[in-house]
Amino acid sequence: MRIDAHQHFWIYDPVRDSWITDEMSTIQRNFLPNDISQTLKDNRIDGVVAVQASESHQESYFLAELAQVYKLIKGVVGWVDLHSAHIDEYLEEFKKHEIIKGFRHVIEAEPHGDFLSSDEFLRGIEALTKYDYTYDLLIRPRHYASTLACVKANPNQKFMLDHIAKPPIKSQEFEEWALFIESLASFPNVFCKVSGLATEADWTNWRLDHFTQYIDHVIKSFGKDRVCFGSDWPVCLLAASYEQSIEIVQDKLKDFTNEELDKFWGLNAVKFYNLK
Known part of the structure; x- marks a missing residue:
């Protein structure tokens, strides 16, 4: 099974979706499964x-309802208030929706670097472990230290690093990010999505070789059993078509065996998210 492990769907709301700035006008509209289904085929x-x-x-409920209509959605990574004293009640309720496999918070937007190491957040992660949910990490460099502390404190929690931690591809800076990746990959309960790369490059002037050192380092650090593909559609459209998003990654997999390619393009995501 070939899986795109990272897509978004929304009915555009300019207030709720204010993160989509005028610079990103290309995606200031609705995006639903029908808009991508033929491209996926x-x-x-x-x-x-x-x-x-x-x-x-x-x-979370919106995505779960979409999955009831569109069978191409094999799993949902929703949102839950991890800081809430009622986290167990929320997760009990979400358990009624088998399609919900895990949760994510847009940590990259949080100004405080210690967001992941607060007592409230850590209690929320412990609850996810208890209910067998995954957690996607969306972070920036200011969160590196607390990310490592959180992962270290939760060895039984399944973590997925989104967008290979958004390295500074546009400037081609490497060392700080690379050291973090090596440290994070040392924890066997962390997987990594090779996703969302074009939007970290120069949107209108990137080349395939701009991504090479980053993808190579992720594969070397995590190994071929803990990496998977994600397009980050439709956000990727700001800088690359769906086909280009595949090409950026595919170009770096020349030494993969057929079995390793099957894992990268789907089976690793199926294993991590327990997809059916």
Whole structure:
């Protein structure tokens, strides 16, 4: 099974979706499964993981409802208030929706670097472990230290690093990010999505070789059993078509065996998210 492990769907709301600035006008509209289904077929993608794009429990239910209509959605990464004293009640309720495999918070927007190491957040992660949910990490460099502390404190929690931690591809800076990747990859409970790369480059002037050192380092650090593909559609459209998003990654997999390619393009995501 070939899986795109990172897609977004939304009915555009200029207030709720204010993160989509005028610079990003290309995606200031609705995006639903019908808009991508033929493209997925053309690229032999069998299914997708739908990931939250706004922060409310309603978002989780919206994606779960979409999955009932569109069978191409094989799993949902929703949002839950991890800081809430009622986290167990929320997760009990979400357990009624088998399609919801895990949760994410847009940590990259949080100004405080210690966001992941607060007592409230750590209690929320412990609850996810208890209910067997995954957690997607969307971070920036200011969160590196607390990310490592959080992962170290939760060895039984399954973590997925989104967008290979958004390295500074546009400037081609490498060392700080690379050291963090090596440290994070040392924890066997962390997987990594090779996703969302074009939007970290120069949107209008990137080349395939701009991504090489970053993708190579992720594969070397995590190994071929803990990496998977994600397009970050439709956000990727700011800088690359769906086909270009595949090409950016495919170009770096020349030494993969057929079995390793099957894992990268789907089976690792199926294993991590327990997709059916």
